Amino acid sequence: MELLKDRIRREGVNLGHGILKVDSFINHQVDPALMLAVGGALAARFAHLGANKIVTAEISGIAPALTTALALGIPVVYARKTRPVTMHPNAMTVTAPSHTKGVMTELMISPEFLGPRDHVLIIDDFLARGETIRALATLVRRAGATLVGIGAVIEKRFEGGRAALADLGVPIESLAVITSMEHGRIVLED
């Protein structure tokens, strides 16, 4: 997606240790027009799979998941990291390591909103090592739902998430692929 890649080239900052700062349009400030285009592009890649629900993780997954859901006309469920007082007592919970925070994070989804009849598309902002997406896929399986695809806005291919998730046997799509962040550069796949 050229619009997105141009934006990464202009505003993305390589902070070292494989950390890409895109806070000016995705992770702190959000450009809604870009995010709408991102959702449209992700939706187009998955439209043929017949998903009836999108699953994402709070916090940064919400914006691209919402615009993809809008384009597909289906609801989105965002896994919670802290248990709200309104959450169903039987919420399904998995833990996933957060490398940027150095801690284990819980992800929770209520069985009220994910079950055996659901065909699920997982959408997140980043595909890096794939650990958050793996945790979401575990929630989908535990709910008895069917995973049909995985989409990310930005993929850091050098972190190996795509290979790590290959056993899930579903299409994995990303709109901008970064192949290297060595020596302070941000190398985007053509």
Next chain:
Amino acid sequence: MELLKDRIRREGVNLGHGILKVDSFINHQVDPALMLAVGGALAARFAHLGANKIVTAEISGIAPALTTALALGIPVVYARKTRPVTMHPNAMTVTAPSHTKGVMTELMISPEFLGPRDHVLIIDDFLARGETIRALATLVRRAGATLVGIGAVIEKRFEGGRAALADLGVPIESLAVITSMEHGRIVLED
């Protein structure tokens, strides 16, 4: 906004102690079509104020803030509750009490994305006691920006947030007003 009020009547759950569960369309599962309509309705109420930026708080504020931003064609900045590794070291921080969690929460915004030239509309999912919105208004002031309006999807008027925020001197709009949740009921203002 009748579409929203109908949804609250059909799916809202009074959990007692003033807690309204709207997890099936706002706080855990999100209905994107409803959220787009919510954003359009909020945008219409504030279009004349010339805001150039929306400020909200993660997590549940993101969806309505994004659709309002989309309708107004301006960016949205969501205040972070935990400091990401990508965040500017000089991020502005305020603390606000979270009654549903019984703890103090930090809200942080980077000076990269909020400054003296900004005219800001604050959007959040709920207006209850107004403490989160007050904290966001403090961040706006500290950034040297100008607050022009406050919008919420659902207002729990009996919790007094509107009166508590009156000193800010800006229009406060909400799309559904709940006047009472006593005796297990959810009373919506006509």
